[in-house]
Amino acid sequence: MIKSMTGYGEGIHQDQRFSVRVEIKSVNSKNRDLKIRIPSALSSFEREISERVKASIHRGTVSVHVSFFDLGAGSSGLTINMARAARIAEFGKWAAETFASQPLTSKDILFYQGVITEQEDGDRSISEPLTEALSAALISFEDNRVREGEILQADLKSHLGVFRSDMSAIVAGMDNFTAQLRETHQERIRSMIEDVKVDESRLATEIGLYAERIDISEEIIRLGAHIDTLDEMVSSGGSIGKKMDFYLQELNREVNTSLAKLRHINAIDTLLNMKETVEKMREQACNVE
Template sequence: MYSMTGYGMGIASNDTYSIKVEMKSVNNRYCDIAIKLPKNLLSIEDKIKRIVKQNVNRGKIDVFINVDYINSKNVKIDINSALAEEYYNVLRKLNDQFNLDSEITLRDIYLMQGVIVSKSEEENTDEYFLLIEEALNQALKGFLGMREIEGENLKKDFEEKISKVYEISEAIKLRAPIALKENTEKLRSTISQNIDAENLDLARLTTEVAIMADKLSIDEEITRIFLHLEQFNDIINLKGAVGRKLDFLIQELNREVNTIGSKTGDIEILKNVVDLKSEIEKIREQVQNIE
């Protein structure tokens, strides 16, 4: 079981350049991967994304790739003269439009985006990709390791909370037959008091009470709660993406608890229902962090 939050970093280099890959993730219902890398490497973005997808199932993942040139002999600095001239003309136009008497300096132009361009004399995307893949695998190792550690911490937290849910559910289970018996007796008494004794059909009264008592029974809901809790404990011990399964189980648990609350009028059980809903909500919030 893995958390959806994590961070990893990797560095790989050769005689020409050094590549640093950083990746981080936060919660997301789907697998949303964003790759940020130099424009000259956009052609290999899909390859990088495929590698990440092979290792991650859910979460919003940001991957940052930075290239530093080590050997300056292999780097060419170039000027986009046409773009520089366009920037200059625009700056002059602004000067005239606002009646400014500002001097346009070289600094004003060369700091504009795209005027000065640095690139390797031999752009070899295959060579880039080999280094990126090496650094990415390092980053993934740390990234997945952090997600696994956080997943183990969440697992321990789940176990504590599920133990509390078990405890409250056991209290409801013990109280249920007592409450049902009390409700049945009250129901029988109420019906008897409101029916003419001379016209009382005892057999029919017994049948009606049994039917209504069955409707008030919460045995099935309690049984399903314990089944869901067993499933939950099994799932948190599995490897891989289990967040959606856990989310579904939490919905089912809530459904059973709400049904119990609607079927019973017993004060003690209703107090336990409130406590159960509180604990289940805490679990639901944590489940949102699971891949």
């Protein structure tokens, strides 16, 4: 299964206390680059979010945006230790009577350490809604990338088929191409030295060397091996984007070498078509994870 590097996913959780939304976006990139935007109140969860996203994504620039609203923040975020507040108030009253000082106000009492505390389960209470929203976003994100990957896979398979067809045409006509080029080269040499006595063995040697220079048998073998490897990779799927790019560069190099060597008009047209097909595959490979 091939996955696209481009994708989008969203997950939302809402209950009586929290409303949480997680949004994940990704675009093409040679490596993995993860950016997380998260409210400071949830910063303790950033590492967990990062690890879960990285487990799903191996390549691409990924942006994660988390937003939340605490619907119960006004009533349940803090607690007052009433027993401690009462003891402090009693002590303040005694101190005022004993030392003729100003009595403690309610504001003074509230600022004493331990009177007002945050609920200890604050992180735990938001953890489950955040986890559910993140899970939903990742599922949506993966589904989106898989759907696009299926389209990429079909398109790459089509291009590989076109390339094979053109390569078969080159192989089928190669003997004819090289024979015509040898004959043309021989006639050109004879026309240049028509008034000079020709050493036929020397001429045969020259034609033989020319035949070696225009022979692309080795290039065809390597092209066949590379196209088989690419076909297997596209069929098997996985994180193949970087490997595909390497083999497509090799295909392009072998086609360019063949173009430089086999200068027959019919072969040139077919080889140019092959080069164009490689470029189309390279464009698509840029989208593959």
